[in-house]
Amino acid sequence: MDNSSYANTMFLLKVLTLSACLAIGFSTSVLAQASSAPYSMGGNTERFAQDRARIAQSGQPFRIEGHCQSACTMFLSLKNVCVDPSAELLFHAGGNPQSTQRMLNSYNARLRSFLMANHYMDTPQFHTISGSEIIQKFGYRQCR
Numbered sequence: 637m638d639n640s641s642y643a644n645t646m647f648l649l650k651v652l653t654l655s656a657c658l659a660i661g662f663s664t665s666v667l668a669q670a671s672s673a674p675y676s677m678g679g680n681t682e683r684f685a686q687d688r689a690r691i692a693q694s695g696q697p698f699r700i701e702g703h704c705q706s707a708c709t710m711f712l713s714l715k716n717v718c719v720d721p722s723a724e725l726l727f728h729a730g731g732n733p734q735s736t737q738r739m740l741n742s743y744n745a746r747l748r749s750f751l752m753a754n755h756y757m758d759t760p761q762f763h764t765i766s767g768s769e770i771i772q773k774f775g776y777r778q779c780r
Contacts, residue, residue, distance in 0.1 A: 669697040672723075678706025681735040688714065688742075699779050700725070705762060707735075710742040712770075718779035723767030727756045747774040 684707040705726035730736040756763040
C-alpha cells in the first residue's frame with residue numbers, strides 16, 4: 637500500500653469513527669429520559685418546582701416509575717410525562733398551605749378534584765394511588 641492509499645484509508649477510518657460517535661451521542665441524547673427515581677422520597681416543593689421547570693424547559697421526556705411520594709408527584713404537570721403502570725404515587729398535605737397548593741397546582745383537574753373530595757391533601761398521612769389508576773382514572777399517559 638502506497639502512502640496515498642494509506643492516508644486515504646486512515647482518513648476514511650477517522651471519518652467513520654467520528655460519524656459513529658456522533659450517531660451514538662445523538663441517539664442516546666434523543667432517547668434519554670429523565671426519571672422520578674432520584675426524587676422518589678419527595679422533599680421541598682420549592683426545590684421540586686425549580687427542578688420541574690428546568691426539566692420542562694429541556695423538553696426531555698420524564699418517566700414516573702417506582703415509588704413517588706409527596707413533591708415527587710409534582711412532575712405529573714410536565715408536558716412530556718408518562719407514568720409506569722407499576723408506579724405507586726403517594727399524596728398528602730404539604731408542610732404548610734403554600735406547599736399543599738403548589739402540589740395541587742401540579743395535577744390535572746380530575747386528579748385534583750379527586751384528591752380534594754377524598755381529603756387526601758388535608759393531613760400528612762400518605763394516600764397511595766397506583767400508576768395504572770393514575771393512567772386509567774385520571775388520564776395521564778402510560779409509559780411505553
